[in-house]
Amino acid sequence: MSNAPLAAPTVATRPRPRVSRRTLREWTLFGLLAFPNIALILMFVYRPLMTNIYYSTLDWTLGSPTARVIGLANYREFFTGPDAATVLRATGVFTVATVGGSMLLGLLFATVLNRRLVGNTLARATVFAPYVLSGVGVGLVWTFIFDPVTGVLAGLLRAVGLSSPQWFLDPSLSLTMVILVYVWKNLGYCAVIYLAAMQAVPRDLLEAAAMDGAGRVRTFITIVWPLLSPTSFFLLLTTILGSLQAFDLIRIMTPLGNGTTTLMYDSYLQAFGGYNRAGYSAAISTVLFVILLAMTAVQLHLIERRVHYA
Amino acid sequence: MSIDTAGPASGRAIAHQSLSRQVARRRIRIRFDDGGVGRPTLLGTIVGGYVPLLLATLIIALPLGWMVLGSFKTSGEVLSQHVVLLPHAPSFAAYRSASAQIDFGRLFLNSTIVTVVGSATKVVLAITTAYALVFLRFPGKRWIFLGILVALMVPSQVSLLPNYVFIAGLGGVNTYWGIILPGLGTAFGTFLLRQHFMSLPREILEAAEIDGAGHLMRLTRMVIPISTPTIATVALVTIVSEWNDYIWPLIITNDDSRMTLPVGLTLLKNVEGDPSSYPILMAGAIVVIVPVLVVFAFLQRYIVAGLTQGAVK
Numbered sequence: 001m002s003n004a005p006l007a008a009p010t011v012a013t014r015p016r017p018r019v020s021r022r023t024l025r026e027w028t029l030f031g032l033l034a035f036p037n038i039a040l041i042l043m044f045v046y047r048p049l050m051t052n053i054y055y056s057t058l059d060w061t062l063g064s065p066t067a068r069v070i071g072l073a074n075y076r077e078f079f080t081g082p083d084a085a086t087v088l089r090a091t092g093v094f095t096v097a098t099v100g101g102s103m104l105l106g107l108l109f110a111t112v113l114n115r116r117l118v119g120n121t122l123a124r125a126t127v128f129a130p131y132v133l134s135g136v137g138v139g140l141v142w143t144f145i146f147d148p149v150t151g152v153l154a155g156l157l158r159a160v161g162l163s164s165p166q167w168f169l170d171p172s173l174s175l176t177m178v179i180l181v182y183v184w185k186n187l188g189y190c191a192v193i194y195l196a197a198m199q200a201v202p203r204d205l206l207e208a209a210a211m212d213g214a215g216r217v218r219t220f221i222t223i224v225w226p227l228l229s230p231t232s233f234f235l236l237l238t239t240i241l242g243s244l245q246a247f248d249l250i251r252i253m254t255p256l257g258n259g260t261t262t263l264m265y266d267s268y269l270q271a272f273g274g275y276n277r278a279g280y281s282a283a284i285s286t287v288l289f290v291i292l293l294a295m296t297a298v299q300l301h302l303i304e305r306r307v308h309y310a
Numbered sequence: 311m312s313i314d315t316a317g318p319a320s321g322r323a324i325a326h327q328s329l330s331r332q333v334a335r336r337r338i339r340i341r342f343d344d345g346g347v348g349r350p351t352l353l354g355t356i357v358g359g360y361v362p363l364l365l366a367t368l369i370i371a372l373p374l375g376w377m378v379l380g381s382f383k384t385s386g387e388v389l390s391q392h393v394v395l396l397p398h399a400p401s402f403a404a405y406r407s408a409s410a411q412i413d414f415g416r417l418f419l420n421s422t423i424v425t426v427v428g429s430a431t432k433v434v435l436a437i438t439t440a441y442a443l444v445f446l447r448f449p450g451k452r453w454i455f456l457g458i459l460v461a462l463m464v465p466s467q468v469s470l471l472p473n474y475v476f477i478a479g480l481g482g483v484n485t486y487w488g489i490i491l492p493g494l495g496t497a498f499g500t501f502l503l504r505q506h507f508m509s510l511p512r513e514i515l516e517a518a519e520i521d522g523a524g525h526l527m528r529l530t531r532m533v534i535p536i537s538t539p540t541i542a543t544v545a546l547v548t549i550v551s552e553w554n555d556y557i558w559p560l561i562i563t564n565d566d567s568r569m570t571l572p573v574g575l576t577l578l579k580n581v582e583g584d585p586s587s588y589p590i591l592m593a594g595a596i597v598v599i600v601p602v603l604v605v606f607a608f609l610q611r612y613i614v615a616g617l618t619q620g621a622v623k
Contacts, residue, residue: 026446029525033442037435038454040495045461048469048476055471062475112362117355123367125610130370132606132613134554136572137599140579140591141377150588152376188370193618245465248556252576264467271471272561282471289468296463 052289055282062276074283083266087284091262094179095243101183103235106190107228111220113191114198124195128188135185135248142181143253171259178253178260182246190235197231198224237299244292263288377599381592413566414597417574420486421553421598424570428490429548436499436544441529443500444507445515455504462497466557474561484568489559493552499544502616506540507533539612546609547616550602571598 019027056074060067078084113124130138145151146167154164167177201224209219245264254260257269263284271281442448443455473492482488510533518528534541559570566574575594606613 030442030446030448033438037439041461044492048472051472052468112366115359117359126367134598137595140595292465
């Protein structure tokens with residue numbers, strides 16, 4: 001009690017430090033623990049975003065010490081030149097076909113896997129496996145299968161008296177081939193996610209439907225499919241993002257991009273495929289980035305909504 | 311009464327809550343049902359269940375099996391116009407001649423170095439960053455997390471050319487650090503671990519703090535040990551993606567002393583345009599695919615959980 005009047009003035013006269021020593025120590029520790037990662041992300045994710053836009057305004061040969069600022073000429077060249085039509089068409093066809101293909105087959109595989117059967121754990125793992133495998137390895141394997149002379153597909157076609165299509169020479173067949181392999185590699189991802197969503201469908205709903213005499217197909221159309229719609233939307237966005245950035249399979253199966261030059265592949269070819277056109281490549285990257293950004297914005301909006309409702 | 315309506319599932323959930331609620335909830339649990347349709351007949355089960363299941367599995371497994379068979383064939387068998395199903399005299403000839411044409415040991419070593427160093431660093435960075443974001447006070451912490459979250463969505467293709475120019479300028483072409491460094495910042499692992507750390511019971515950590523355990527002690531003695539499943543998930547997904555990584559090592563290396571396996575295979579395919587190299591390339595494909603396949607076979611539930619993260623609430 002006698003101490004109180006003495007203590008009070010000391011506290012009052014000493015200016016309260018804005019940041020206590022303890023807090024300062026915590027901030028330092030935060031810096032030590034988090035700074036390296038944050039710095040790396042800033043350096044190799046955010047900085048390139050800006051640099052890439054700057055590069056896109058240059059007439060610049062990769063490796064050359066000099067560059068000339070040419071404003072939007074690269075974009076003008078891309079959109080008015082002969083490239084845009086073929087590249088955008090290839091990108092569109094590839095994206096629509098791979099997204100549609102992996103989602104539809106993913107759904108089909110999920111229905112097949114969603115039954116209490118012996119061996120379905122193994123089947124589920126097998127179906128998902130290609131998704132984690134190297135695109136280069138998978139691309140090589142399928143290159144042999146599709147080979148018009150020695151491939152097993154050609155052999156099977158010969159057995160029924162048909163001759164193999166020229167998968168690697170005809171641009172539209174090349175595109176078809178890469179789409180097929182891409183779907184094969186990615187459908188397991190859609191299947192596993194659809195499977196999890198299907199199993200979250202309340203059992204009593206299904207039992208009630210069965211009681212009312214609804215068959216499998218009817219139950220699926222009227223009950224399961226509507227309940228899967230958030231999952232379908234999620235998959236739609238993620239698979240579009242993935243397809244737009246597809247690279248490995250295209251590079252290994254059709255190195256020249258004959259019919260398979262999507263925006264992503266064109267941007268690679270222009271800078272690193274022998275043309276060394278850095279500025280032009282950056283412009284194509286930027287076009288692709290804007291498309292991806294729009295998709296991501298939709299996705300962020302979706303996540304926000306999910307968090308609200310969760 | 312309320313417990314009855316909540317059902318056994320939520321009872322289990324509450325029991326597990328104290329450990330890793332987030333992981334348990336996020337890991338995709340597979341429960342099989344028959345779609346609620348009445349008792350199936352044996353024939354119905356076979357035709358409607360097993361046949362489609364077998365077909366689905368074969369569609370995926372056959373090409374991979376074909377690859378394995380092919381790598382044991384002679385080039386004569388592979389090139390034959392008549393499809394040879396099984397190699398007549400299984401041999402490692404393809405593997406031998408593959409390693410004669412391209413230094414597979416070297417490529418394998420390079421891939422291993424890049425994968426081990428890269429993923430180890432990324433996992434450590436993810437753990438420390440997530441810990442800082444969850445358990446330490448820092449002004450603007452939420453914004454930092456948002457920045458990391460957005461980085462997760464930035465497509466890597468836009469950073470290729472600028473990062474190439476930057477790393478090449480520093481002399482990083484054909485070096486291990488040049489391959490590893492640009493990918494080290496980890497948004498995925500940080501995000502996953504942060505979500506998990508948020509779910510840890512605060513009371514235990516607070517009790518430890520009262521007992522005088524500092525942050526580093528709490529991180530290494532408590533947070534890390536009780537988070538092993540999530541850390542394993544992050545580690546496995548990181549390892550697989552580092553091993554498979556293609557476009558960046560392809561751009562930043564042009565000498566086979568530093569190439570990773572996928573890049574080396576590209577080189578082999580470019581050099582060997584003629585089909586006689588097919589068994590060799592198949593052997594190469596096996597060397598790049600099989601390690602991941604083996605890891606996946608044993609630890610698939612972690613990998614699936616990590617890769618399907620965020621898809622299912």
